Amino acid sequence: MNVPPELLVIDVLDEDAGLADVEDSRGRTYQLPAEWLPDAADGAGYRVTVQDGTVHFTPDEHAAAQLRERSKQTLLDFSDEHDGEHDGDTPEDRA
Numbered sequence: 620m621n622v623p624p625e626l627l628v629i630d631v632l633d634e635d636a637g638l639a640d641v642e643d644s645r646g647r648t649y650q651l652p653a654e655w656l657p658d659a660a661d662g663a664g665y666r667v668t669v670q671d672g673t674v675h676f677t678p679d680e681h682a683a684a685q686l687r688e689r690s691k692q693t694l695l696d697f698s699d700e701h702d703g704e705h706d707g708d709t710p711e712d713r714a
Contacts, residue, residue: 625667626682632661643667644686 626644632653633640639653653659656676664682668675 626679626686627665627667627676628683628686629656629659629661629663632659642686644689 627641629639629641631640637653638650640650642648657678662683664679665676666679
């Protein structure tokens with residue numbers, strides 16, 4: 620079974636514990652053993668592929684920029700307004 624590649628970026632590398640706090644391209648955060656990630660360092664990015672039940676972490680120098688761009692787009696798309704409501708409107712304004 621082939622799965623499309625994901626991106627992964629190390630947020631914080633804890634060398635003492637041997638763990639990397641990472642974020643993936645779906646916005647999930649979790650910890651992985653640092654030894655799984657080639658040349659692990661804060662901010663390092665990887666392309667993650669799963670093929671035939673094996674996970675591969677391939678260094679990708681563009682992964683961090685792509686995740687930052689995704690995060691910016693998510694923030695731009697976010698709106699906390701409800702249909703028909705705008706900042707500053709009072710209940711009377713909407714009536």
